[in-house]
Amino acid sequence: MAKAKKILYWMENQYRNELEICVRAVIRKRGKILVCWHKLKxxxxxxGGHLDFGETAESALIRELKEELDIRIKKVSFIGIVENIYRDKDDEDKHHEINLVFDVIAEKVKDKSKEDHIEFIFFDKKDFQKEKVLPLSLQRNIIKWFKDKKTFWASQKEI
Structure with a gap:
């Protein structure tokens, strides 16, 4: 019976569809763009990060940026959505996320992280275009948004 329960648990989790809703911030300071570097991966x-059930996107963004950077936001403007379907290279897990993207104006933006596994870096626009910032479709659309300021939608599948 225990083996049957383990198999059932595996089957339920193996085929469970999970959609992750994320909020992402485009934060600029003196012409530079703030990005995170994941030290482990x-x-x-x-x-930014995940939207919790029952939380508004703007509230999630404020919470995530407070947790990561301890900054106070002055203004938030929606600029686009990027769907990203990918497989994590470390654990082979499949992910399907919807990223709600916001232009954020904040006070006293520093690149000091409050979390051990990430660090923050300001790239000038030239370096930002050279580096690989994930998801790539989001990076491409932000580069385009800098020029035309048009709201965007993109979808990327890497499975």
Missing amino acids: KYYFFP
Whole structure:
């Protein structure tokens, strides 16, 4: 019976569909763009995180940026959505996320992280375009948004 329960548990979790809703911030300071560096997984990404059930996107963004950077936000403007379907290289888990992207104006933005596994880096626009910031479709659309300021939608599948 215990073996049957383990198999049932595995099957339920193996085929469970989970959609992650994330909020991402585009924060600029003196012409530079703030990105996160994941120290363990070795990649760049945009500040932000997961939206909790019952939480508004703006509240989630404020909470995540407070947790990561301890900054106070002055203004938040929605700029786009990026769907990202990918497989994590470390654990082979499949992920499907919807990233709600916001232009954020904040007071006293520093690149000092409050979390041990990430650090923050300001890239000038030239370096930002050279580096690989995940998801790539988000990076491409932000580069385009800097020029035309048009709201964007993109979808990327890497499975």
